[in-house]
Amino acid sequence: MSSIWTIARKELSDSLRNRWLIAIALVFAVLALGIAWFGAAASGQVGYASTPATIASLASLGIFLIPLIALLLAYDAIVGEEEGGTLLLLMTYPLSRGQLLFGKFLGHGLTLAFATLIGFGVAGIAIAVLVEDVAVGALAAAMFRFIVSTILLGWGFIALAYMISVRVSEKPVAAGLALGIWFFFVLVFDLMLLGILVASEGKLSPELLPWLLMLNPTDIYRLLNIVAFGEGAQLSGVLSLGADLPIGAAGMWFALVLWFVIPLAGAWALFRRRRI
Amino acid sequence: MSCFRLENVSYRYDKALVLNGVDLRLEPGEILGLFGHNGAGKTTSIKLILGLMTPTQGKVSVLDGEAGDPHVSQYIGYLPENVMFYPQLTGREILNHFSRLKGATLKQVPELLEQVGLGDAMNARVKTYSKGMRQRLGLAQALLGKPKLLMLDEPTVGLDPVATADLYRLLRKLRDEGTGIVLCSHVLPGVEPYIDRAAILTGGAVKAVGDLPSLRRQANMALTLSIEPANGSSALEKVIEASSAGNGLMIRKDNGRLQVDVRPSEKMALIQDLLSSGEVRDLGIHQPTLEDVYVHFIGSGGLAHRGGAQ
Numbered sequence: 001m002s003s004i005w006t007i008a009r010k011e012l013s014d015s016l017r018n019r020w021l022i023a024i025a026l027v028f029a030v031l032a033l034g035i036a037w038f039g040a041a042a043s044g045q046v047g048y049a050s051t052p053a054t055i056a057s058l059a060s061l062g063i064f065l066i067p068l069i070a071l072l073l074a075y076d077a078i079v080g081e082e083e084g085g086t087l088l089l090l091m092t093y094p095l096s097r098g099q100l101l102f103g104k105f106l107g108h109g110l111t112l113a114f115a116t117l118i119g120f121g122v123a124g125i126a127i128a129v130l131v132e133d134v135a136v137g138a139l140a141a142a143m144f145r146f147i148v149s150t151i152l153l154g155w156g157f158i159a160l161a162y163m164i165s166v167r168v169s170e171k172p173v174a175a176g177l178a179l180g181i182w183f184f185f186v187l188v189f190d191l192m193l194l195g196i197l198v199a200s201e202g203k204l205s206p207e208l209l210p211w212l213l214m215l216n217p218t219d220i221y222r223l224l225n226i227v228a229f230g231e232g233a234q235l236s237g238v239l240s241l242g243a244d245l246p247i248g249a250a251g252m253w254f255a256l257v258l259w260f261v262i263p264l265a266g267a268w269a270l271f272r273r274r275r276i
Numbered sequence: 277m278s279c280f281r282l283e284n285v286s287y288r289y290d291k292a293l294v295l296n297g298v299d300l301r302l303e304p305g306e307i308l309g310l311f312g313h314n315g316a317g318k319t320t321s322i323k324l325i326l327g328l329m330t331p332t333q334g335k336v337s338v339l340d341g342e343a344g345d346p347h348v349s350q351y352i353g354y355l356p357e358n359v360m361f362y363p364q365l366t367g368r369e370i371l372n373h374f375s376r377l378k379g380a381t382l383k384q385v386p387e388l389l390e391q392v393g394l395g396d397a398m399n400a401r402v403k404t405y406s407k408g409m410r411q412r413l414g415l416a417q418a419l420l421g422k423p424k425l426l427m428l429d430e431p432t433v434g435l436d437p438v439a440t441a442d443l444y445r446l447l448r449k450l451r452d453e454g455t456g457i458v459l460c461s462h463v464l465p466g467v468e469p470y471i472d473r474a475a476i477l478t479g480g481a482v483k484a485v486g487d488l489p490s491l492r493r494q495a496n497m498a499l500t501l502s503i504e505p506a507n508g509s510s511a512l513e514k515v516i517e518a519s520s521a522g523n524g525l526m527i528r529k530d531n532g533r534l535q536v537d538v539r540p541s542e543k544m545a546l547i548q549d550l551l552s553s554g555e556v557r558d559l560g561i562h563q564p565t566l567e568d569v570y571v572h573f574i575g576s577g578g579l580a581h582r583g584g585a586q
Contacts, residue, residue, distance in 0.1 A: 002376075003376075006377050085358065085360030086360060089359070092326045092352065092354045093377045093378055275329075
């Protein structure tokens with residue numbers, strides 16, 4: 001355990017040193033406040049629209065940004081150590097590959113968690129203080145849910161980045177594949193799903209279709225943050241499939257957790273097979 | 277307790293046989309030189325001892341335990357060839373990090389940095405270090421936590437002559453305190469005075485192992501006598517020819533001295549004849565160096581062939 005923490009601690013202090021943590025937190029805060037104040041601009045007015053609308057907008061932007069940041073943070077975790085010449089040395093220490101990987105995950109995961117908590121937390125407090133007659137309780141609940149799900153989504157993409165990082169032997173390749181992952185889950189997946197829906201002309205079992213959303217963590221994330229606002233929630237595009245899901249919020253939380261546990265276990269298995 | 281023991285170890289990488297039936301051991305308080313051309317299997321042997329890989333066949337035991345076991349690797353110091361560190365950290369931060377990983381006390385970090393001559397640079401970032409400084413940081417890293425087995429791959433690369441001498445002095449001190457040390461190097465004349473035993477690898481097998489006298493015996497290489505005649509060289513040549521009894525020793529003249537290559541088994545007889553003849557003013561004996569022995573086992577030089585044919 002102490003070696004896991006030693007590795008995590010170095011990652012954390014690295015991200016403080018190179019100002020990653022503070023930069024991410026700043027981006028999140030600016031983004032959240034911008035959306036809170038200008039989210040209603042489309043309807044011709046400036047000012048805080050409503051908590052559900054703000055969270056929905058944040059979640060829509062979050063699915064672009066969070067995976068990208070997580071992948072950038074983590075893609076070189078192992079391959080970077082190898083290119084830097086330190087992986088071989090680390091492996092001669094009393095440190096197993098699992099400990100190295102989980103230490104990295106703890107460090108990167110905490111970096112992302114702190115940045116999210118600080119960035120969106122500050123934004124949430126600013127909204128609560130500055131906006132008159134906002135229901136603080138509902139806002140706090142929504143923000144909490146948003147922050148926790150954002151962290152889980154980020155962890156998922158950190159773990160996915162590790163699966164690449166333990167496999168390849170060059171950093172640029174890892175970066176390219178990480179972008180590919182982003183492209184697939186954020187841009188391509190929903191289009192594919194729509195395409196399948198249209199092409200199947202209703203022949204696919206209607207019970208099966210909503211489950212396909214569970215194959216994409218960004219869809220789970222959006223569902224979680226939008227569906228939580230109840231029946232009146234606006235689900236657009238493929239997300240409307242989610243209304244038919246029989247698993248409810250708890251099931252979706254569980255799915256989001258699985259989305260970081262399984263890739264992390266996969267990365268571990270791949271790392272153990274890697275030749276050093 | 278042996279520092280390590282390789283028993284009939286073979287290792288296959290894909291289909292290629294990288295190590296083939298290697299037997300090698302190292303006892304505490306001993307410096308073993310590990311030599312061989314590139315691809316001879318030095319690095320693979322080291323990686324097996326470090327537990328980075330498991331042998332395809334045979335047994336590897338390290339410090340009475342299994343290679344790669346955390347309780348074992350805690351007592352191993354390793355300096356890889358071309359050691360690299362995190363460029364954005366200072367020397368001290370790096371040693372602290374590695375010290376924590378090794379479960380060693382942080383107190384020794386400044387002492388170690390001082391010991392390798394980085395006392396003034398310990399708070400500078402490693403990206404500002406020269407090659408020699410990085411090498412010394414690597415050495416300090418290998419010494420963390422008082423290792424019982426120390427493995428150094430080309431430790432003198434980038435070091436100036438003074439630092440090199442310091443390094444060897446330090447290694448001697450550690451050896452005398454009971455550390456087992458493996459030294460891989462291509463600078464054979466540099467390491468020759470410091471190693472207790474040498475192992476010469478080629479093609480994934482141990483070609484020869486032992487201390488320098490025993491390697492010379494195994495090689496059975498000719499040694500060179502350099503003789504200064506007392507009363508002219510022709511008289512001396514007659515003595516040599518008479519002594520070698522038709523074996524046809526090659527005699528070279530060099531600055532008035534005679535150079536004679538003679539096999540170890542005939543050395544004493546020739547010397548006795550020479551001395552009793554009264555034709556010798558001065559006599560020098562040149563033993564084959566570690567480099568000569570190495571070339572004999574690895575490559576094919578004229579001298580090597582002659583010695584090896586007997």
